[in-house]
Amino acid sequence: MILEHFSLKGKVAWVTGASYGIGFAIATAFHEAGATIVFNDINQELVDKGLASYKEKGIDAYGEVCDVTDEAAVSNYVQKLEEKFGGIDILVNNAGIIRRIPMCEMSAEEFRKVIDVDLNAPFIVSKAVIPGMIKKGHGKIINICSMMSELGRETVSAYAAAKGGLKMLTRNICSEYGEYNIQCNGIGPGYIATPQTAPLRERQPDGSRHPFDQFIVSKTPAARWGDTADLMGPAVFLASDASNFVNGHVLYVDGGILAYIGKQPK
Ligand code: NAP
Numbered sequence: 302m303i304l305e306h307f308s309l310k311g312k313v314a315w316v317t318g319a320s321y322g323i324g325f326a327i328a329t330a331f332h333e334a335g336a337t338i339v340f341n342d343i344n345q346e347l348v349d350k351g352l353a354s355y356k357e358k359g360i361d362a363y364g365e366v367c368d369v370t371d372e373a374a375v376s377n378y379v380q381k382l383e384e385k386f387g388g389i390d391i392l393v394n395n396a397g398i399i400r401r402i403p404m405c406e407m408s409a410e411e412f413r414k415v416i417d418v419d420l421n422a423p424f425i426v427s428k429a430v431i432p433g434m435i436k437k438g439h440g441k442i443i444n445i446c447s448m449m450s451e452l453g454r455e456t457v458s459a460y461a462a463a464k465g466g467l468k469m470l471t472r473n474i475c476s477e478y479g480e481y482n483i484q485c486n487g488i489g490p491g492y493i494a495t496p497q498t499a500p501l502r503e504r505q506p507d508g509s510r511h512p513f514d515q516f517i518v519s520k521t522p523a524a525r526w527g528d529t530a531d532l533m534g535p536a537v538f539l540a541s542d543a544s545n546f547v548n549g550h551v552l553y554v555d556g557g558i559l560a561y562i563g564k565q566p567k
């Protein structure tokens with residue numbers, strides 16, 4: 302039965318930075334598909350918030366504080382997960398930050414911080430998890446890319462550089478480890494309603510919609526912001542046996558933004 306190919310029964314999935322938002326939705330989808338859920342976040346408050354949220358949904362998730370930019374902390378966490386769960390079958394590099402600053406006003410330190418979390422960390426975490434996947438004879442790595450893996454815009458130079466690099470890291474992991482039955486793909490969400498994009502959707506003092514909100518809705522053929530639920534099916538597909546011959550691909554879940562030149566002004 303074809304639907305069995307989408308099952309994650311018996312699989313252990315680690316979604317980084319998954320206390321809320323896109324990571325939380327993806328982890329929830331993986332649970333519903335049968336996986337055991339592991340996550341981490343940057344501080345105990347967020348981990349506790351995540352544990353409570355998963356529990357509310359009846360998900361017995363395992364979570365700890367782990368800064369994904371800290372190679373020693375990641376290595377220790379992976380060792381603990383291997384001892385506790387027998388290793389990781391599915392990794393989602395979801396943890397991320399954004400700093401919206403005009404490039405010429407951005408310090409090198411601020412630029413480096415975004416690159417560290419959004420690009421160096423997926424390298425660090427993938428490097429830590431791949432040896433175990435090779436031993437298992439299979440593995441799925443999903444990197445959460447972005448519209449900014451393909452497009453630029455004002456004030457997001459570091460984020461775009463990181464997410465563009467993450468697209469190529471995805472292709473390189475595919476190239477280097479595909480022979481070990483490891484598939485590494487990306488998901489490129491469009492503009493999704495989460496805390497990270499809340500500043501772009503804030504109501505104006507006069508009660509009108511944020512100009513960026515109006516702009517993005519006009520640039521999206523679906524004429525709406527994405528919801529984290531829109532990412533759940535694509536993530537299960539890329540985490541499951543249904544995508545065993547899909548490798549090095551970035552699946553854009555953007556309501557059509559990348560396909561659309563934009564509405565002709567009236
Ligand atoms: P988010 O705020 O980016 O969530 C990311 C999570 O990762 C937060 O819990 C964050 O903690 C955590 N984190 C940050 N640095 C970390 C570190 N060093 N170690 C461990 N955890 C860390 O919210 P999101 O919108 O759900 O985004 C999730 C992913 O999707 C990100 O990679 C983002 O770039 C990407 N994305 C988002 C959109 C969108 O429209 N929302 C679209 C495309 C791609 P803090 O809360 O302390 O920051």
Ligand code: GCO
Pocket residue numbers: 399401446447448449454457460489490491492493497498
């Ligand atoms: C921004 C937004 C975007 C989204 C997402 C789009 O400031 O342009 O934060 O970067 O987060 O990455 O795919």
